[in-house]
Amino acid sequence: MRTCLVVDDSSVIRKVARRILEGLDFQITEAEDGAKALEACKRTMPDAVLLDWNMPVMDGYEFLGNLRRMPGGDQPKVVFCTTENDVAHIARALHAGANEYIMKPFDRDIVTAKFQEVGLI
């Protein structure tokens, strides 16, 4: 079973994302900020990361830079999932190594399409 780390400071969003991704046969772990997500990746590198941008302690953009510099950190497919819905943010995320980008609000169809796009489904 493929694994996905859901990183978002909103427990509601994490719950919604967990439900959708479990329905797509992913095993889910959760983190509420970028720092905790990095710790989780040091323990076990997931196949995918669903990543919020704005979070306390360490935001998604900083997390992504740190992840990509870690040994094995180039492996997970990273899908941003954020309310930052403008081209400048999308371009920054792609430049930093994101594989896909979801603009909130999202639904099951969008998550499915994006995970298909990065080859995880």
Add this chain to the structure above:
Amino acid sequence: MTPLDYEYLRKLLKERSGLDLSADKQYLVESRLVPLARRSNLAGIPELVQRIKGGAEALTSEVVEAMTTNETFFFRDKIPFDHLKDTVLPGLAQARAGRRALRIWCAAGSTGQEPYSIAMLVKEMTALFTGWRIEIVATDLSQAVLEKARAGLFSQFEVQRGLPIQMLVKYFAQQGELWQLNADIRGMVQHRQLNLLQDFAHLGTFDVIFCRNVLIYFDQPTKAAIFGKLARVLEPDGVLALGAAESVVGITSVFRPYPDRRGLYQPSTAPVARAGAAPHVLKAVASAAR
């Protein structure tokens, strides 16, 4: 909705659009037509039917459009577009190298996601098609749908279903809450109104026809008749793409499955390829060897 109203609507839709609703599709009619009745300040479907019987032509067209407008999204099902990119277009680039022109038809273009997906895909293959004349014709029964397609404006939800994020950044401009396709991609597609039940020989011949997720709504004789007409406007070495749940098997012998490319079909008169190799690939290999 009474059983008589349902029967009346079934017959009307069959005559006007070829839509073949089975006896158990009342829920579909209600889900599409109750909102239309409300927008028209009518109490419900019985009143809508009365107005149609009274000769309300514009309302009748709206009913047909509401029932025949189908879900669509960018690069829907992905596989046909992969085949187009990896096999069909490279093969046609070889086969049409002399005339340097290609014609592609989306026979149920709907709100534009399919023809624009093809346009973006062609644009990504600039190296193969620089200096070529590539026509993409998108047709649909519904005028309202065609107007939306022409505008090339899509909601945030629409651009996130099937469209890779790199293509969104490259080919779209943000317009408030909406995203608009760039003019050069919009300009690659011609939108025309067409009912597939009517003659379409005037469109000319095509190298590729996408006719996806529309024939499922027709009965077998209507499907067979449309396949016959499609075969007459498809080049002998052209390719027909059908929806994931559609096939020619058991309906017509004018097309046969394209070797090893699920969802693609070719005229039965096309040259037979060696097992495991698609005809266009064979042609490409043959011309490279010369």
